[in-house]
Amino acid sequence: MITETITSSLKKALEDLGVSHLPSEINLEQPANKDHGDWSSNIALATAKNAGWSPRDLASEIAELINSDLPNGVENVTIAGPGFINFALSPQWLHDVLQTVLDQGTEEFGKVDVGQGRKVNVEFVSANPTGPLHAGHARGACYGDSIASILDAVGYEVEREFYVNDRGLQMGLFAESLLAFQSGKDVPEGGYGGAYVEAWSHEMPNNLSVHEALDWGCQYAMEDQRRTLEMIGIVFDTWFSERSMVESGAIEQTMKDLSEKEASYSQNGATWLRSTDYGDDKDRVLVKSDGEFTYLTPDVTYHREKFSRADWLINVWGADHHGYIARMKAAMESLGHDPEQLTVAITQLVKLVRSGEEVRLSKRQGDIIELREIVEEIGPDATRFMYLLQSVDTKQTFDLDLAASKVMDNPVFYVQMAHARIRSIQSKAEAMSMWPVEGLDIDLSLLEHERELEVLKNLFNFPDVVQLSARELAPHKIAVWLRELATSVHGFYHDCYVVGDTVPPELSAARLQLVEAARIGLVSGLDLLGVSAPDSM
RNA sequence: GCCCUCGUAGCUCAGUAGGAUAGAGCGACCGCCUCCUAAGCGGUAGGUCACAGGUUCGAUUCCUGUCGAGGGCGCCA
Numbered sequence: 001m002i003t004e005t006i007t008s009s010l011k012k013a014l015e016d017l018g019v020s021h022l023p024s025e026i027n028l029e030q031p032a033n034k035d036h037g038d039w040s041s042n043i044a045l046a047t048a049k050n051a052g053w054s055p056r057d058l059a060s061e062i063a064e065l066i067n068s069d070l071p072n073g074v075e076n077v078t079i080a081g082p083g084f085i086n087f088a089l090s091p092q093w094l095h096d097v098l099q100t101v102l103d104q105g106t107e108e109f110g111k112v113d114v115g116q117g118r119k120v121n122v123e124f125v126s127a128n129p130t131g132p133l134h135a136g137h138a139r140g141a142c143y144g145d146s147i148a149s150i151l152d153a154v155g156y157e158v159e160r161e162f163y164v165n166d167r168g169l170q171m172g173l174f175a176e177s178l179l180a181f182q183s184g185k186d187v188p189e190g191g192y193g194g195a196y197v198e199a200w201s202h203e204m205p206n207n208l209s210v211h212e213a214l215d216w217g218c219q220y221a222m223e224d225q226r227r228t229l230e231m232i233g234i235v236f237d238t239w240f241s242e243r244s245m246v247e248s249g250a251i252e253q254t255m256k257d258l259s260e261k262e263a264s265y266s267q268n269g270a271t272w273l274r275s276t277d278y279g280d281d282k283d284r285v286l287v288k289s290d291g292e293f294t295y296l297t298p299d300v301t302y303h304r305e306k307f308s309r310a311d312w313l314i315n316v317w318g319a320d321h322h323g324y325i326a327r328m329k330a331a332m333e334s335l336g337h338d339p340e341q342l343t344v345a346i347t348q349l350v351k352l353v354r355s356g357e358e359v360r361l362s363k364r365q366g367d368i369i370e371l372r373e374i375v376e377e378i379g380p381d382a383t384r385f386m387y388l389l390q391s392v393d394t395k396q397t398f399d400l401d402l403a404a405s406k407v408m409d410n411p412v413f414y415v416q417m418a419h420a421r422i423r424s425i426q427s428k429a430e431a432m433s434m435w436p437v438e439g440l441d442i443d444l445s446l447l448e449h450e451r452e453l454e455v456l457k458n459l460f461n462f463p464d465v466v467q468l469s470a471r472e473l474a475p476h477k478i479a480v481w482l483r484e485l486a487t488s489v490h491g492f493y494h495d496c497y498v499v500g501d502t503v504p505p506e507l508s509a510a511r512l513q514l515v516e517a518a519r520i521g522l523v524s525g526l527d528l529l530g531v532s533a534p535d536s537m
Numbered sequence: 538g539c540c541c542u543c544g545u546a547g548c549u550c551a552g553u554a555g556g557a558u559a560g561a562g563c564g565a566c567c568g569c570c571u572c573c574u575a576a577g578c579g580g581u582a583g584g585u586c587a588c589a590g591g592u593u594c595g596a597u598u599c600c601u602g603u604c605g606a607g608g609g610c611g612c613c614a
Contacts (some may be wrong), residue, residue: 033558042556045594055594081557082594128614170614190613270612281540281610288612295614322541323609348542349607390550393542395607397549402563408576409563417576425573480551483561494569494578502572537576 002093003028003039005071010043010085013065019051019058030457037078037086038093044083055083094456095444101459101517109524110466115156121306122148124316125229126163129221130174131196133228133371135359136318139347139396141371142387142530144316145234146475147345149528154470159310162236163302166218167243168295174221175214178204194368228372232380233530242298245305251293254301254335255286263334273300278330278339300331303342307332313342314473322346345473347392354400378403381531385412388529389479406537411483416534418486419522421493422515423535429499435512446510451492455514458485459521466528475529482525489518 007026014022023046031040044059051058059079066077075088101109124144127137145160152158165171177191181201187193204216222239229235245251255271258264263274269289273296276283286297306313317324329339352359352369359369375383382403389411390396408414429435447453462481469477497503498511523533
């Protein structure tokens with residue numbers, strides 16, 4: 001690859017000049033400014049001081065050495081600014097990129113093997129089975145599914161998991177609320193009064209015990225949530241039941257083990273986790289003085305169970321749960337697990353805006369905005385793309401009008417449109433028997449238009465973007481890259497006619513190759529976000 | 538009081554394992570269709586990267602502090 005050629009030429013020049021103390025890796029970057037060449041190195045700036053040179057002199061010597069024996073594909077080397085070394089390349093390297101993309105196709109392009117088959121468990125959504133999924137669940141749902149896809153692409157063995165809180169106080173209240181609605185009584189204190197509870201209660205068979213109503217309600221809610229998630233293409237491998245850990249005795253076992261490791265103690269009639277031993281602010285109650293578990297205890301058991309199935313655990317939690325991280329890590333550490341192998345990704349809140357006004361999510365009134373409503377309003381693709389467009393570290397303002405609009409302002413349509421245009425070109429070429437191209441000699445060196453090279457540069461970046469988004473668990477980097485690729489595709493489309501009377505057949509053939517590579521790029525990126533690539537808009 | 542995530546163009550947001558003149562979309566203004574989707578392309582205007590120190594050849598990026606926004610600090614989940 002060309003970048004390796006450049007770095008080895010830099011290394012050789014540095015050796016020839018007697019510069020030691022090289023950094024472990026020589027980094028190259030693509031300068032924003034085209035006057036600075038195709039690739040740039042700051043190695044002279046980084047090493048000059050130790051070597052006793054001025055950065056600019058060192059850069060100048062390096063450039064002279066490389067210029068005297070230019071590596072294949074490099075046209076010239078110049079220095080600029082405080083001591084940057086800039087490489088101008090012939091377009092050949094981009095034609096190589098094109099060929100690689102075509103050879104790899106959508107199955108391979110952008111995939112690498114940094115995970116090496118290690119098992120990662122991504123737990124997300126995990127909403128209580130006491131009602132439909134609402135807007136607040138959506139960001140974590142889209143995010144969790146996308147990072148799972150990205151980790152899969154970089155070689156991890158991924159399990160998507162939903163933790164079902166099918167026992168405990170909330171479930172009891174939910175069951176009683178269903179029964180109350182069914183028999184026309186008042187909802188119990190702290191119960192669920194939403195309109196959906198009343199609607200569901202009419203579906204429920206009569207004369208159920210509280211226990212039976214709980215089972216029924218849990219199943220009904222899970223089924224409702226599963227269908228909603230399916231609407232946006234999210235399918236879980238595992239739905240893990242909290243209750244199953246009571247029945248199997250796993251929770252009791254965990255209590256016993258914590259006690260044996262002296263990670264827990266009794267005080268004031270309750271059992272406490274000694275979480276301050278591992279950096280938590282205060283110790284936490286595991287078993288209340290009334291004998292009931294707190295929510296923490298099954299959850300600790302659950303995480304421990306997950307560790308028996310995976311090498312790396314990722315939890316996607318909302319910002320309101322961040323205070324919970326320390327105690328969970330402390331619990332895992334006291335049970336002998338490495339807290340570094342538990343990653344908690346926090347998603348900040350989303351503010352929904354419609355007609356320029358914030359959509360209030362008032363759960364107390366029961367008038368929650370259901371995720372289903374959003375998907376029905378704007379469609380699954382817009383739902384996923386809009387949620388993933390932005391870093392989950394920042395509060396998001398989600399404009400429902402924009403997401404629903406079928407105009408260029410809408411990023412998802414902009415990207416999908418690029419794909420639709422490509423398919424349009426391909427079907428036209430197909431009708432003229434120019435595509436697919438078979439067995440012909442295709443001269444990719446005909447591709448030297450600025451717009452063509454721009455598309456190829458973006459394609460070149462994709463594997464790095466995938467790795468970076470995996471390392472940082474940041475799907476928005478994929479979304480941003482897709483917008484850039486789409487921009488270059490629209491520019492190419494505008495300035496470079498592919499199939500037509502005015503285009504020489506050899507150029508058409510070469511451009512059709514580029515079009516196919518761009519298609520592979522768009523499909524590959526969209527796939528990681530769970531967004532479709534339609535043939536027409 | 539302590540902890541977490543933020544503060545970048547009028548708006549919505551990228552960018553930062555330290556790099557050259559800080560980017561995109563929208564909105565505003567000005568151009569571009571006999572031909573593959575004008576659902577597009579190009580250009581102009583718009584910034585003390587919240588503020589103040591520090592480290593560095595170089596800081597929007599790293600460190601400290603201040604201010605501002607949201608979230609968290611339960612024998613609730």
